[in-house]
Amino acid sequence: MSAKRSLLTGAHFLNGDFACAEGAIAAGCRFFAGYPITPATEIAEHLSERMPEFGGIYIQMEDEIASMAAIIGASYAGLKSMTATSGPGFSLMQENIGLAVMTETPCVVVDIMRGGPSTGQPTLPGQQDVMQAKWGSHGDYEIIALAPCSVQEMFSLTVEAFNLSEIYRVPVLLLGDEIVAHMYEKVVIPPPDKLRIVNRKKPHVPSKDYQPFMPEEDFVPPMATFGEGYRFHATGLTHDEHGYPKTQSSEVQTRLVRRLCDKIRKNVDKIVKVEEILTEDADVIVVSYGIVARSALSAVRKARAVGIKAGFLRPITLWPFPEKHVAKAAAQAKAIVVPEMNCGQLVREVERAAKNTPVAFLSKLGEDPHTPAEIFEAIRRGI
Amino acid sequence: MVQEIVAHPLSKYLREEMMPHIWCAGCGNGIVLNCFVHALDELKADLDKLVVVSGIGCIGRTAGYTNTASFHTTHGRSIAFATGVKLANPELDVVIVSGDGDLFAIGGNHFIHAARRNIGIKVICANNFNYGMTGGQLGPTTPLEALTTTSPYGNSEHPFNLVHLAAAAGASYVARWTTLHVRRLTQSIKRLMQKEGFCFIEVVSPCPEIFGRRNKMRSGLEMMGWFRKASVVENFSDPAKADITPDRIVVGEFVDIEKMSYEKLFHEKIAQINEKTMEKMS
Numbered sequence: 072m073s074a075k076r077s078l079l080t081g082a083h084f085l086n087g088d089f090a091c092a093e094g095a096i097a098a099g100c101r102f103f104a105g106y107p108i109t110p111a112t113e114i115a116e117h118l119s120e121r122m123p124e125f126g127g128i129y130i131q132m133e134d135e136i137a138s139m140a141a142i143i144g145a146s147y148a149g150l151k152s153m154t155a156t157s158g159p160g161f162s163l164m165q166e167n168i169g170l171a172v173m174t175e176t177p178c179v180v181v182d183i184m185r186g187g188p189s190t191g192q193p194t195l196p197g198q199q200d201v202m203q204a205k206w207g208s209h210g211d212y213e214i215i216a217l218a219p220c221s222v223q224e225m226f227s228l229t230v231e232a233f234n235l236s237e238i239y240r241v242p243v244l245l246l247g248d249e250i251v252a253h254m255y256e257k258v259v260i261p262p263p264d265k266l267r268i269v270n271r272k273k274p275h276v277p278s279k280d281y282q283p284f285m286p287e288e289d290f291v292p293p294m295a296t297f298g299e300g301y302r303f304h305a306t307g308l309t310h311d312e313h314g315y316p317k318t319q320s321s322e323v324q325t326r327l328v329r330r331l332c333d334k335i336r337k338n339v340d341k342i343v344k345v346e347e348i349l350t351e352d353a354d355v356i357v358v359s360y361g362i363v364a365r366s367a368l369s370a371v372r373k374a375r376a377v378g379i380k381a382g383f384l385r386p387i388t389l390w391p392f393p394e395k396h397v398a399k400a401a402a403q404a405k406a407i408v409v410p411e412m413n414c415g416q417l418v419r420e421v422e423r424a425a426k427n428t429p430v431a432f433l434s435k436l437g438e439d440p441h442t443p444a445e446i447f448e449a450i451r452r453g454i
Numbered sequence: 455m456v457q458e459i460v461a462h463p464l465s466k467y468l469r470e471e472m473m474p475h476i477w478c479a480g481c482g483n484g485i486v487l488n489c490f491v492h493a494l495d496e497l498k499a500d501l502d503k504l505v506v507v508s509g510i511g512c513i514g515r516t517a518g519y520t521n522t523a524s525f526h527t528t529h530g531r532s533i534a535f536a537t538g539v540k541l542a543n544p545e546l547d548v549v550i551v552s553g554d555g556d557l558f559a560i561g562g563n564h565f566i567h568a569a570r571r572n573i574g575i576k577v578i579c580a581n582n583f584n585y586g587m588t589g590g591q592l593g594p595t596t597p598l599e600a601l602t603t604t605s606p607y608g609n610s611e612h613p614f615n616l617v618h619l620a621a622a623a624g625a626s627y628v629a630r631w632t633t634l635h636v637r638r639l640t641q642s643i644k645r646l647m648q649k650e651g652f653c654f655i656e657v658v659s660p661c662p663e664i665f666g667r668r669n670k671m672r673s674g675l676e677m678m679g680w681f682r683k684a685s686v687v688e689n690f691s692d693p694a695k696a697d698i699t700p701d702r703i704v705v706g707e708f709v710d711i712e713k714m715s716y717e718k719l720f721h722e723k724i725a726q727i728n729e730k731t732m733e734k735m736s
Contacts, residue, residue, distance in 0.1 A: 136534065140564075
């Protein structure tokens, strides 16, 4: 084993894109297809160097549509696969994200959010793709999206994204933003034996008995790999458990689409992660994710220092939305504050979960996220 | 006398449970599939190492009909999907069977880049001059003045010459046949399967129900009659001059060159990188 062919175990000073790329390597990703786009390009650059060291593949495709299609192909050929992009590329990927949902393809899509719509502000941060992450492809489906707030989490949540995609056979989205992608922080990369790495379930029956879309108790079917003797079919059309098209059957459509939703909905407690600080007795709770959560936590601590009972709730999983956690926190709070770098996206989910507790939305666009002082002011107004 | 019912000799290549197929009477897609499985049979192909990929359209159902690992992608993206498969496992034979609209309109960009990279994907395109599945709209190969549901006054767009496009983009093997040329097409598919790099065969294919009947060729037989009358075999002639007109359909092999495939170049590079790191270590 060569020296370079190992994880960078230890403490490092890295930027978020670099940490994300190392997280992918650590998770066992051996196929990356992408297209250059600010502010996600460094992920591709780093993986073009690192992948071959691990015998993995880096390919620069002709566009993001092709990148998304290629990682689905690589996943069916047995490799853990990933692409990385930003808003415009994320838009182009949506149709094939739907294909990955429909064909239950484990893969990871990193979207480093910048200011939109359209070309927008390529070098500035945003949180404007949150709803697109949930609803971007046509048709009904459930998906998993994680939101890192630090360079350390760009590493650890990339690993987690791969694990979730392998467990649930679903594309998992990592919704970073330009700041977590480009800033440098201390990152601790654990030794390989301290990392939890999960691999997809394989079929335990011979090819003739294999039904590629027959779920087990967790709603997830075991996945065969091309070339291992399983001659199975997969299609974006509505299909039965054999993978064969059933485009005229209401029954098959209902059974399939409900299961695609249920494998996330009914496993929501296993999937959802939040960080809660000082919420138990809080009068005002700030619900915040991504880079903005750093300011939010600072504001909550400042409020506590002046005697305001403030609390902090950070959805790490944006989708499925941590509805139960927000509802529970909201039930005993007088007000909720939601700062976002958009015109109001996750706040709608917070409002739905908070029921009668008033929710104040704090919108910010452009170069800088909310300052702690701005969020502190909102907390003060809340009580 | 009771006749013993025996399985069709080629049935092992097909998913009989998917039959009957969806194709119209007189359609050429069945001939393309027939030539494909005959080629597999003659090559004694290892079906466990074969992946058949299709896009959207009538011929896109081929992936579902072949008894191999198979994938039916989104419209136009079969080549991009297949690129991931081939790179992830170069041991696999990856064959795309799809249509002219799928591969050259919505998927045109992927086609030229796959040919440029010379990735070892094998593409068989049934060219029926229109979008059959959606009811006969004009496409990138519809001849000038042809009538379709979206060119009711005659088509004003110049069509692609697919073999010229493939050759110019860098393909290692390029051929064109019609569904009339079943033996030559079968031999050509065998060549395509055995060659390194990006390989392409265009099969000019009748679509009497949707295209022919609007263009004075009401039956499959009439369309095949056109192919018989107009086809000229001009092997290794200039693909730029390989026209498809009412009077002349130039068929044959146009390109058959040796060129390192992308996957071989890339995997050699990986081996070199690992060797260097090993040297440093020792």
